[in-house]
Amino acid sequence: MVADRIPDTKAEALALLAAGGGPVVSGGTDLMVKRRRWGGLTPMIPDKAVYVANIAELSYVKKTGGSVEIGAETPLAVLLDHPFTPALLRAAIRETAGPGIRNTATLAGNLVNASPAADPALALHCLSASVRLESARGVRTVALSDFATGPGRTLLLPDELLTAILVPADDAWKTMFVKVGGRKADAIAKVSFAGAVKLDGGVLTAFAAAFGAVGPTILRSFAIEAKVIGLSPADVRERLTDLSAAYADVIRPIDDQRSDAHYRKTVALNLLADFIRSI
Numbered sequence: 001m002v003a004d005r006i007p008d009t010k011a012e013a014l015a016l017l018a019a020g021g022g023p024v025v026s027g028g029t030d031l032m033v034k035r036r037r038w039g040g041l042t043p044m045i046p047d048k049a050v051y052v053a054n055i056a057e058l059s060y061v062k063k064t065g066g067s068v069e070i071g072a073e074t075p076l077a078v079l080l081d082h083p084f085t086p087a088l089l090r091a092a093i094r095e096t097a098g099p100g101i102r103n104t105a106t107l108a109g110n111l112v113n114a115s116p117a118a119d120p121a122l123a124l125h126c127l128s129a130s131v132r133l134e135s136a137r138g139v140r141t142v143a144l145s146d147f148a149t150g151p152g153r154t155l156l157l158p159d160e161l162l163t164a165i166l167v168p169a170d171d172a173w174k175t176m177f178v179k180v181g182g183r184k185a186d187a188i189a190k191v192s193f194a195g196a197v198k199l200d201g202g203v204l205t206a207f208a209a210a211f212g213a214v215g216p217t218i219l220r221s222f223a224i225e226a227k228v229i230g231l232s233p234a235d236v237r238e239r240l241t242d243l244s245a246a247y248a249d250v251i252r253p254i255d256d257q258r259s260d261a262h263y264r265k266t267v268a269l270n271l272l273a274d275f276i277r278s279i
């Protein structure tokens with residue numbers, strides 16, 4: 001019975017997963033598309049699926065120490081209006097789907113779906129967020145930079161539930177989010193960019209640049225980012241040509257039905273330049 005697969009608590013969900021249940025269904029907006037059938041048939045969701053969207057204890061936003069903690073089942077629409085939502089994440093959610101999808105879609109689904117073109121995931125990468133993964137065996141925290149291992153692939157194990165997203169507080173950050181799509185609304189990114197920089201005493205104390213849809217996973221280069229820490233904005237702008245060349249070496253997009261590799265690389269580097277000039 002489906003009702004048996006709609007737990008009210010996290011503990012019940014973990015017990016179902018430990019007993020071999022799955023896949024997990026949150027908003028279902030990715031799963032319904034992935035498992036769609038033609039001819040008017042309903043999507044093929046396995047009988048043992050575990051529906052977790054109703055678990056109230058996994059829907060919240062709170063500040064904990066230096067972080068914002070977001071319960072994995074908080075709908076994107078709630079995050080769009082929440083005062084604790086980091087500005088960069090809010091900007092990304094504003095560019096995600098339309099209001100109907102945002103009412104049920106979650107960050108958990110966006111991150112586990114592991115699309116390199118995902119919008120909220122791009123902002124969370126840029127903000128150095130991490131995810132809390134829980135199972136009946138215990139809890140672990142994984143940095144987002146390690147979580148996705150390829151398109152649709154992550155470190156999540158079959159009995160694990162993504163229960164929370166932890167985002168370092170971003171109050172002092174200056175940020176930029178740009179999504180380039182085929183149309184203004186409801187488009188998958190051809191290429192996207194999220195940038196964040198922190199300044200103190202006239203120099204950069206943090207710098208993050210994340211690129212979407214330019215490789216098998218969202219791209220960040222910690223080695224290149226480290227080169228600009230401690231520089232003034234003017235110094236960084238002076239090194240723009242060198243920085244662009246360094247990113248050109250690591251950005252390796254593909255041609256597909258939405259765009260081609262040359263366009264993606266050119267636009268990605270232009271967005272980086274726009275961000276650096278805005279610092």
Ligand SMILES: Cc1cc2nc3c(=O)[nH]c(=O)nc-3n(C[C@H](O)[C@H](O)[C@H](O)COP(=O)(O)OP(=O)(O)OC[C@H]3O[C@@H](n4cnc5c(N)ncnc54)[C@H](O)[C@@H]3O)c2cc1C
Pocket residue numbers: 023024025026027028029030031032033052072095096097098101104105106107108109110111112113117118119120121156160161162163186187188
């Ligand atoms: C019309 C339309 C437009 C869209 N536009 C955009 C867009 O502009 N930008 C964008 O980034 N995305 C877009 N999407 C994709 C989708 O809406 C988002 O990725 C959304 O955040 C997925 O969340 P969900 O809760 O619906 O995931 P689900 O479909 O429920 O799940 C997705 C995957 O995550 C797993 N999962 C879900 N929750 C958990 C959990 N708590 N623990 C472990 N695994 C879990 C599921 O098993 C599944 O593999 C769009 C989708 C549609 C249908």
